[in-house]
Amino acid sequence: MTLILIIGNKNYSSWSLRPWLVLRQSGLEFAEVRIPLDQPDTGDRIRQYSPSGRVPVLQHDDLTIWESLAICEYIAELAPDRSLWPVDASARAVARAVSAEMHSGFSDLRSQMPVDCRARRPRMATPAVQRDIDRIVELWQTCRQQFGGTGDFLFGDFSIADAMYAPVVTRFVTYAVPLPPIAQAYVEAIEQLPAMQEWLAAAAAETEVLDTP
Numbered sequence: 081m082t083l084i085l086i087i088g089n090k091n092y093s094s095w096s097l098r099p100w101l102v103l104r105q106s107g108l109e110f111a112e113v114r115i116p117l118d119q120p121d122t123g124d125r126i127r128q129y130s131p132s133g134r135v136p137v138l139q140h141d142d143l144t145i146w147e148s149l150a151i152c153e154y155i156a157e158l159a160p161d162r163s164l165w166p167v168d169a170s171a172r173a174v175a176r177a178v179s180a181e182m183h184s185g186f187s188d189l190r191s192q193m194p195v196d197c198r199a200r201r202p203r204m205a206t207p208a209v210q211r212d213i214d215r216i217v218e219l220w221q222t223c224r225q226q227f228g229g230t231g232d233f234l235f236g237d238f239s240i241a242d243a244m245y246a247p248v249v250t251r252f253v254t255y256a257v258p259l260p261p262i263a264q265a266y267v268e269a270i271e272q273l274p275a276m277q278e279w280l281a282a283a284a285a286e287t288e289v290l291d292t293p
């Protein structure tokens with residue numbers, strides 16, 4: 081079985097981080113192909129792998145899967161023993177809801193506070209961004225209080241929902257977003273994951289510098 085994950089720059093590609101983290105947590109072996117974004121040949125290079133013209137994309141032998149959340153779902157099916165979704169049906173349903181909410185929403189936060197793992201740029205949130213931040217903090221608190229148990233993550237043990245919010249964690253650190261204690265503790269739990277540390281170290285070692293707002 082050969083798994084290849086095609087990703088963008090680790091410093092900038094928020095969507096790439098999500099399935100990469102899930103793959104690392106799954107214990108499955110995979111290779112990665114990194115295609116720097118915003119270069120003259122980026123579009124052509126991505127289209128060699130991805131029918132949507134976007135990364136991430138996963139190749140599993142002859143199968144190609146695009147869209148970060150679909151890739152995460154597939155990895156969960158490949159590694160059922162790792163419980164990448166919560167085992168409890170109610171927790172799993174809420175984990176899927178918050179993951180879908182991330183995948184389809186928070187466009188103000190995403191556009192006005194783009195992922196730039198290396199940067200440290202404290203920034204005041206606009207009212208629209210603050211609404212996104214408030215909703216994320218609210219849902220993190222709800223998940224932690226209702227399903228966190230004794231674990232450090234949204235549903236106790238690490239799950240795909242945590243991977244979906246990992247790029248938000250980097251934004252909150254980069255832009256020095258003030259957070260209440262439960263959310264701040266969760267940020268620290270994600271940052272301390274060995275796989276997250278590995279991604280951040282690789283991002284720090286990249287040399288490309290892209291224009292970000």
Ligand SMILES: N[C@@H](CCC(=O)N[C@@H](CS)C(=O)NCC(=O)O)C(=O)O
Pocket residue numbers: 088092093094095096117118122123126133134135136146147148149
């Ligand atoms: N909905 C997609 C979004 C993927 C996406 O927007 N990827 C960006 C990089 S983070 C991309 O491929 N951009 C192509 C380009 O800049 O040429 C997913 O969840 O995978």
